[in-house]
Structure formats: structure tokens, C-alpha cells
Amino acid sequence: MDKNLVSWFEIPVIDMNRAKQFYDAVFEINIAIHDLEGLQMGWFPMNPEKSGASGSLVKHKEYIPSETHGPVLYFSCLDVVNELSRVEAAGGSILKPKTGIGGGYGFMALVKDTEGNRIALHSNQ
Template sequence: MVGWFEIPVTDMERAKAFYEVVLDITISVHQFGVFRMGWFPNDPEKSGATGSLVQHEMYKPSFTDGPLIYFSCTDVNIPLGRVEGAKGEIMQPKTQIGEGHGFMALIKDTEGNRIALHSQM
């Protein structure tokens, strides 16, 4: 069970713009001392964890290291169609995972992080 996630960024405004376009959401940015955080929206009526973009010298974006976060969506093709326009890269197109497990795609965000998209259709 995931309770919270943090995605490292080097440029908060660039990362915020990328995720807002691709996921069609609004991210609110907050300063906590030396930490700058961009909070993903939280809807208590929906299941799933929320999290934050985090800009701090200890947080290093990576395409190969660290956990892989999957964002759920209605159809992977919808946010996938917005990735390149938001200056990200499609690393793996929509791919069937296996019988009954839906579909996924792998993208690289503007900060160099690998992020996955998941849907049942």
C-alpha cells in the first residue's frame, strides 16, 4: 500500500507544467524551508496515494535508479498523446501487460525521471 510518493525535480516550474499538461491536473507549489514541493491533487473520494514533486539538493532525478511510479488513467493513450507536446519522451508505447492486467506505457519526464502510465483499456 502506497501512502505517499515524491518525484525529484531540478526545475519546479518545468516539471509542474509537464505533469499538469500530461495528467490534466493542477499542482500547487509550496516552500518548506529548503524544500520546494509541488503537490499533486488529492481527492478523498478516490482511492490511491498522492504525492509531490520535490526540488532539493538531496533529490536527484533518474531514469534508471529508484522506484517506478505508475499513474492510473482511463486510457494510457490519452496522457501519452500529451507527453511530447509537454516536452517529455515516450520510451515505451502503450503495451499490453498480460491477461487481465491492462496496459502500460513508459515515459521520461522533463527532469529525466522514468514514469509509467497504466489503464485497463
């Protein structure tokens, strides 16, 4: 395999503007919202010159947020404490604080976003 297996992800949302504000604030980014014939998407910034997957927030009747079901997406961070410090002010909650993974794999934290999704943060620091 000549590239990483994961190339795209989609996070279900109920309120696109609220979700955009949360992710913009926590990760200090600007998500671009697009309406694609009834499927509303909020695209995460992407640089095709860099490695890693990109993705989108998605509002559609078939996309249902969950804190306990489905995959957990890990967002890469320099140090998870930076993003954790912005989660609650952005309307989310911390499910698991910064925790060592062990085996030299760094640290992680679990967060619930404003839509009820469980996401994770990962860093080597």
C-alpha cells in the same frame, strides 16, 4: 491490512516550474507549489474521499532524478493513449509505447518527464 500499502510518493525535480508544467499538461491537473524552508514541493491534487496514493514533486539537493534508478511510479489512466498523446508536447519523451501487460492486467507505457525521471502509465483499456 485495511488500506493500500502506498500512501505517498515524491518525484525528484531540478526545475519545479518546468516539472509542474509537464505534469499539469500531461494529466490535465493543477499542481500546487509550496516552499517548506528550502524544500520546494509541488503537491498533486488529492481527494481524500477517493482511493489511491497522492504525492509531490520535490526540489532539494538530496533529490536526484533518474531514468534508470529507483522505483517506477505508475499513474492510473482511463486509457494510456490519452496521456501519451500529451507527453512530447509537454517536453517529455515516450520510452515505451502502450503495451499489453497480459494476464488481464491491462496496458502500460513508460515515459521520461522533463526532469529525467522514468514514470509509467497504466490503464485497463
